[in-house]
Amino acid sequence: MNQWAFVIGAYALTFLGTGAISLMSWRMMRSAEARAQRQSDRA
Amino acid sequence: MHRFANPTRFLKIARPLTVWLFWPGLLLLSAGALCGLFVTPADYLQGDTVRILYMHVPAAWLGMGGWTGIAVAALMQLVWRHPLAGIAGRAIALPGAFFTAICLITGSIWGRPTWGTWWEWDGRMTSMLVLFFLYLGYMALANASARNGQGGGGVSAVTAIFGLVGAINIPIINRSVVWWNSLHQGPSITLRGSSIDTALLWPLGLTVVGFTLLFGAIVLMRMRAILAQNKTEARMQRLARG
Numbered sequence: 001m002n003q004w005a006f007v008i009g010a011y012a013l014t015f016l017g018t019g020a021i022s023l024m025s026w027r028m029m030r031s032a033e034a035r036a037q038r039q040s041d042r043a
Numbered sequence: 044m045h046r047f048a049n050p051t052r053f054l055k056i057a058r059p060l061t062v063w064l065f066w067p068g069l070l071l072l073s074a075g076a077l078c079g080l081f082v083t084p085a086d087y088l089q090g091d092t093v094r095i096l097y098m099h100v101p102a103a104w105l106g107m108g109g110w111t112g113i114a115v116a117a118l119m120q121l122v123w124r125h126p127l128a129g130i131a132g133r134a135i136a137l138p139g140a141f142f143t144a145i146c147l148i149t150g151s152i153w154g155r156p157t158w159g160t161w162w163e164w165d166g167r168m169t170s171m172l173v174l175f176f177l178y179l180g181y182m183a184l185a186n187a188s189a190r191n192g193q194g195g196g197g198v199s200a201v202t203a204i205f206g207l208v209g210a211i212n213i214p215i216i217n218r219s220v221v222w223w224n225s226l227h228q229g230p231s232i233t234l235r236g237s238s239i240d241t242a243l244l245w246p247l248g249l250t251v252v253g254f255t256l257l258f259g260a261i262v263l264m265r266m267r268a269i270l271a272q273n274k275t276e277a278r279m280q281r282l283a284r285g
Contacts, residue, residue: 003091006156010149014098021141025264032271
């Protein structure tokens with residue numbers, strides 16, 4: 001197999017995974033902070 | 044460190060720091076990856092597969108660094124009862140496990156064209172796989188303690204002890220290529236210098252720093268999420284009590 005196939009596979013996996021975990025953490029933070037803010041506004 | 048024991052004071056710093064770590068991190072790792080792909084020359088022996096170095100090494104560094112962070116947080120929780128230490132440990136676990144998995148997978152992808160095999164049960168690969176299982180165990184214990192309401196949004200004392208004991212594996216991973224025969228190369232970057240040619244080495248600095256900053260941003264995001272969840276739960280409990 002062409003060496004570049006291995007290189008592109010490794011880079012794609014790392015970037016997609018890093019993007020996914022960053023997005024997941026950001027959404028988790030946003031929704032938790034928004035929920036806490038809504039609750040404190042209501043109180 | 045106890046200055047940041049107050050969540051309000053911690054959040055005042057964590058909010059801008061998340062942004063300051065995330066965007067420069069993304070910029071540096073993108074620059075490092077592009078240079079590693081298109082600017083550096085191919086290795087005279089390994090050819091283009093050497094470019095996997097710029098993803099594999101930062102992932103290994105963060106997998107091991109993540110567990111070191113968990114062990115330090117565990118020590119701070121058990122000895123000084125720092126209220127944010129358990130939360131930090133819990134926040135580090137998932138990104139640490141993720142980068143350990145990336146290290147194992149990119150290593151395997153690199154091994155196939157270089158060694159002729161996807162996997163070998165030698166000291167380095169096996170000890171890194173053990174680290175991945177340690178992360179899974181830590182996350183299971185942390186989730187169980189969070190469900191049982193132990194650790195104040197952080198982790199229980201048992202989980203912290205597990206984090207501390209698991210740190211024994213870190214020097215084993217580091218020395219594995221010296222202690223046992225391995226397909227993996229010996230230590231190529233030490234305090235005394237590097238055996239990698241400068242023409243290939245420089246983008247590694249960019250990706251290591253870039254991924255480290257991004258890891259810091261992810262941990263801060265997860266800590267902020269746990270703190271916000273704690274705040275919501277505490278208020279709901281107060282309301283339920285009337």
